[in-house]
Amino acid sequence: xxxxxxxxxxxxxxxxxxxxxxxxxxxxxxxxxxxxxxxxxxxxxxxxxxxxxxxxxxxxxxxxxxxxxxxxxxxxxxxxxxxxxxxxxxxxxxxxxxxxxxxxxxxxxxxxxxxxxxxxxxxxxxxxxxxxxxxxxxxxxxxxxxxxxxxxxxxxxxxxxxxxxxxxxxxxxxxxxxxxxxxxxxxxxxxxxxxxxxxxxxxxxxxxxxxxxxxxxxxxxxxxxxxxxxxxxxxxxxxxxxxxxxxxxxxxxxxxxxxxxxxxxxxxx
Amino acid sequence: xxxxxxxxxxxxxxxxxxxxxxxxxxxxxxxxxxxxxxxxxxxxxxxxxxxxxxxxxxxxxxxxxxxxxxxxxxxxxxxxxxxxxxxxxxxxxxxxxxxxxxxxxxxxxxxxxxxxxxxxxxxxxxxxxxxxxxxxxxxxxxxxxxxxxxxxxxxxxxxxxxxxxxxxxxxxxxxxxxxxxxxxxxxxxxxxxxxxxxxxxxxxxxxxxxxxxxxxxxxxxxxxxxxxxxxxxxxxxxxxxxxxxxxxxxxxxxxxxxxxxxxxxxxxxxxxxxxxxxxxxxxxxxxxxxxxxxxxxxxxxxxxxxxxxxxxxxxxxxxxxxxxxx
Numbered sequence: 001x002x003x004x005x006x007x008x009x010x011x012x013x014x015x016x017x018x019x020x021x022x023x024x025x026x027x028x029x030x031x032x033x034x035x036x037x038x039x040x041x042x043x044x045x046x047x048x049x050x051x052x053x054x055x056x057x058x059x060x061x062x063x064x065x066x067x068x069x070x071x072x073x074x075x076x077x078x079x080x081x082x083x084x085x086x087x088x089x090x091x092x093x094x095x096x097x098x099x100x101x102x103x104x105x106x107x108x109x110x111x112x113x114x115x116x117x118x119x120x121x122x123x124x125x126x127x128x129x130x131x132x133x134x135x136x137x138x139x140x141x142x143x144x145x146x147x148x149x150x151x152x153x154x155x156x157x158x159x160x161x162x163x164x165x166x167x168x169x170x171x172x173x174x175x176x177x178x179x180x181x182x183x184x185x186x187x188x189x190x191x192x193x194x195x196x197x198x199x200x201x202x203x204x205x206x207x208x209x210x211x212x213x214x215x216x217x218x219x220x221x222x223x224x225x226x227x228x229x230x231x232x233x234x235x236x237x238x239x240x241x242x243x244x245x246x247x248x249x250x251x252x253x254x255x256x257x258x259x260x261x262x263x264x265x266x267x268x269x
Numbered sequence: 270x271x272x273x274x275x276x277x278x279x280x281x282x283x284x285x286x287x288x289x290x291x292x293x294x295x296x297x298x299x300x301x302x303x304x305x306x307x308x309x310x311x312x313x314x315x316x317x318x319x320x321x322x323x324x325x326x327x328x329x330x331x332x333x334x335x336x337x338x339x340x341x342x343x344x345x346x347x348x349x350x351x352x353x354x355x356x357x358x359x360x361x362x363x364x365x366x367x368x369x370x371x372x373x374x375x376x377x378x379x380x381x382x383x384x385x386x387x388x389x390x391x392x393x394x395x396x397x398x399x400x401x402x403x404x405x406x407x408x409x410x411x412x413x414x415x416x417x418x419x420x421x422x423x424x425x426x427x428x429x430x431x432x433x434x435x436x437x438x439x440x441x442x443x444x445x446x447x448x449x450x451x452x453x454x455x456x457x458x459x460x461x462x463x464x465x466x467x468x469x470x471x472x473x474x475x476x477x478x479x480x481x482x483x484x485x486x487x488x489x490x491x492x493x494x495x496x497x498x499x500x501x502x503x504x505x506x507x508x509x510x511x512x513x514x515x516x517x518x519x520x521x522x523x524x525x526x527x528x529x530x531x532x533x534x535x536x537x538x539x540x541x542x543x544x545x546x547x548x549x550x551x552x553x554x555x556x557x558x559x560x561x562x563x564x565x566x567x568x569x570x571x572x573x574x575x576x577x578x579x580x581x582x583x584x585x586x587x588x589x590x591x592x593x594x595x
Contacts, residue, residue: 104286111287113532113574120567123555124298200431204536207433208551223433227540230437231445241434249429 005257011250015243019066026059030217039233049235052225060217061239067218068199068247071129075136075198076191082137083144084180084187090145091152091183092175102149109142118201122210132211136201140194147190151183158182185262192255196248203244219244276586280579291571292360295564296353300333302560309558310369327369327561328352356564365565370557375565378553379546383569385455386545389537390530392461393469394523400473405480409515410507412485420477427474432533436467436540453542460541468537472526479522483515490514517585524581528574546570 018025027047034054042049048057090101121135155161156179164178205211206220214221219240226236299306307323308315315323324330332347335354339345359366365375408420443463444452450463487493488511496506535547542548550566553559 104283107283108287108290111283111575111578112291112571113528115535116532116567116570116574119535119550119555120295120298120563123563124302124560126303203431204433207431208536208539210555220433223437227433227437231441234441237434237437241430241438244431245426245429245434248431249425252425252429 002257002260004253005261008250008253008257011246012254015065015247015250016069018062019069022063022066026056026062028056028059030055030059030063031215032056039229039236041233042235048239049233051222051236052229057222057236057239060222061219061243063217064219064222064240064243065247067129067212067216068202068244071133071136071202071212072195072198072251074133075140076194078133078137079140079194080144080187080191083141083146084148084184086141087145087148088152088175088180088183091149092156092171092179094153098149102146106142106146106149109139110146112139114139115201115204118205119208119210122205127210127213129212129216132202132205135205136198139201140198143194144187144190147186148183151186152179155179155183189255189259189262192251192258196251196255199244199247199251277583280582284575284579287575288568288572291568292356293353295567296333296356299560299564305329306369306558306560327367328355331355365568366561368553368559369561370553370559375562378549378562379565379569382544382546382549385543386531386534386538386547389461389464389468389534389543389545390527392465393467393472393530393534393537394527396465396469397472397476397526398523400469401476401480404473405477406484406507406512408477409481409484410488417481420481424474424478424481427470427477430470432467432471432536433540435470436463436537439463439467440540453540455541455543455545464537464541464543467540468530468534471533472530475526476519476522479519480515483518484511487511487515521581521585524584525578527581528577531570531573531577 032055034050037046037050037054038052040046040050040054046056046058048061051057051060086101086105090098090106117139118135121138122131125131125135152175161174161178164174169178202211202218203220203223206218207224208220209224211220212218214225222240223237223244226233226240230237305320305324306327307320307329311319311323321330329352332351333353334347334351335349336344336346356366363376365379367373368375368378371378404416404420404423408414408417411417440452440463443449451457451460452463454460455464484507493506493510496510497503501510531546534543534545535551537543538545538547539551546566546569550563550570554563554566
C-alpha cells in the first residue's frame with residue numbers, strides 16, 4: 001500500500017483509540033459548563049480552550065470522535081449489508097430483476113442529491129442519532145449495490161461457478177459461498193470512502209441543526225455553535241474543524257491506498 | 270438517429286420516474302411526520318375550530334393517498350379524491366400548493382429565492398474552473414514538479430475540508446481581519462465572492478485532480494507523439510491537442526457537479542446568510558415546520574439536479590463521438 005494509506009491508517013487509529021477510550025482521555029466532563037471561563041484560549045487546564053458555555057473543547061472533540069465513528073461505522077455496516085444483498089441479487093439473477101433494480105431503483109437513488117435526500121428525511125423524521133443513521137443508510141446503500149452488482153456479473157461467469165453448478169449446487173449456495181466471497185474486495189474500498197462520506201455527512205447535518213442535537217458533542221454541532229464568535233476565538237472552530245478534516249482525509253487516504261493495492265493496473269504505475 | 274431518439278426517450282422516462290419518486294416520497298414523509306401539521310403550525314393553544322379550518326383549507330381533512338390502512342378497518346380505497354392526486358394535478362398546472370405558514374403560493378416563494386441560488390452555484394463553478402484549469406494543466410504537464418505537489422496538496426485539502434470549515438475561515442481572514450468583504454448577506458455584488466469560493470473549493474479540488482490526470486493520460490497518447498515528431502511546439506501540443514481531448518471528461522463532471530452545487534449551496538447559504546433556496550428550505554421550511562414549503566423546495570432542487578445531469582449526459586455524447594458510436 002502507498003505511504004499515504006499508512007498515514008491514513010495511523011490517523012484513523014488515533015481517532016478510533018480516542019473514540020474507544022474517550023472517558024479516560026477526556027480531561028473534563030463534556031457537559032459541565034463554566035460560564036466564568038467562556039471562550040478561554042488553549043491552556044494547561046483546557047488544552048484546546050473552552051467554548052461559549054465554558055465547556056472543555058478538547059474533551060468535546062475526543063467524545064465527538066465517538067459520535068462520528070459510531071455513526072460512520074453504523075452507516076457503512078448497514079449500507080454495505082443492504083447494498084451487498086441487493087447488488088448480488090441484481091447481478092446474479094439478471095433479467096427483469098436486474099432491469100428493475102439497476103435500471104430503475106439504483107438510478108432513482110443516484111439521481112437524487114444525497115445530502116438533500118438526507119436533509120428531507122431528517123426534516124420529516126426528526127433529529128437524533130438513530131434517524132440520522134437511517135437517513136444516511138437510505139442514501140448510502142446504492143453505492144455498494146452498484147459495485148457489488150458489477151462484481152457479481154463478472155464473477156458469475158468464472159469457471160468455478162460453472163463447476164459448482166455442474167456439481168449440483170443451488171443458486172443460494174453458489175451466490176453465498178462461491179460468488180460473494182470472491183466479489184467482495186472492491187467493497188472494502190467503497191466502505192473506506194463511504195466512512196469518510198458518512199463522517200462528513202453527519203457533521204454537515206449536525207451543522208445544519210438536523211443531526212445530533214446539543215448538548216451532545218458532535219463536531220458539526222460544535223462548529224455551528226462556534227461560528228457566531230469565531231472571530232474572537234478561532235480555536236473553538238479550529239479544533240473540531242481540524243478533527244473532521246483529518247478523519248475524512250484519513251479514510252480517503254485508506255480508500256485510495258486500498259484501491260491502488262487491489263488494482264494491479266494502478267499498482268504497476 | 271434512431272439511437273438518439275431512443276436515448277432521449279430513455280432519459281426522459283428516467284427523469285419522469287425520478288420526479289414521480291420524489292413527489293411520492295416527500296408526500297409519504299409528510300404523512301409520517303409525528304404530530305398534526307395543524308397543531309404544529311397553530312400551536313397548542315389553537316381552538317378545535319381553528320384546527321379544523323386549517324385542515325380544511327390545506328386539504329388535510331382528506332385522505333392522503335388513493336388507499337389508506339388502519340388496524341381497525343384494514344385497507345380502504347379512497348378513490349381519486351385524495352391529496353396526492355391533488356398535488357399532482359396542481360403540479361401539472363405549475364402549482365406547488367400554498368405555504369402552511371404564510372398561505373402564499375410555494376411556487377412564488379421558491380422563485381423569489383431561486384435566482385440567488387443559481388447565481389451562487391454558477392459563480393462557484395466559475396471560481397472552480399478559474400482555479401482548477403491552470404493548476405491542473407500545469408500539474409499535469411509538469412508531473413512530479415513543485416507545482417504538481419502543490420496541486421496535490423491543494424486537491425487533498427479541498428476534498429477533505431468541509432464547506433462549513435472553509436467558509437468561517439475565509440470570513441475570518443477576508444472579512445474580519447482584512448475587511449475586504451462583508452461577512453454575511455447578499456446585498457452588494459462583491460458579497461458573492463466568499464460564498465462562491467467556499468462552495469467552489471471542493472469542486473476546484475476535484476477538477477484539479479481530474480484535469481491533471483487527464484492531461485497526463487493524453488500526453489502519453491500516440492497523436493501527441495506524432496504532433497511532437499512533426500515539430501509542433503509544446504505549447505501548441507498542450508493547448509490545441511491535449512486540452513481539446515482532455516477536457517471532455519471535465520465537461521461531464523462540471524454538469525454533474527452543477528446539481529451537487531445546488532444541493533451543497535444549502536450549507537454555504539447558511540454560513541453566509543445568502544438569501545437563496547437552501548436558506549428558504551432550512552429556515553422557513555424545516556425551521557418553521559412548513560412541510561408544504563419543504564416539499565416544494567426538495568422537489569425543485571431535485572428536478573434541477575436531474576435535469577442538469579440528463580443535459581450533461583446528452584452534451585457529453587454530442588462532444589465525444591466515441592460515446593455515440595459505442
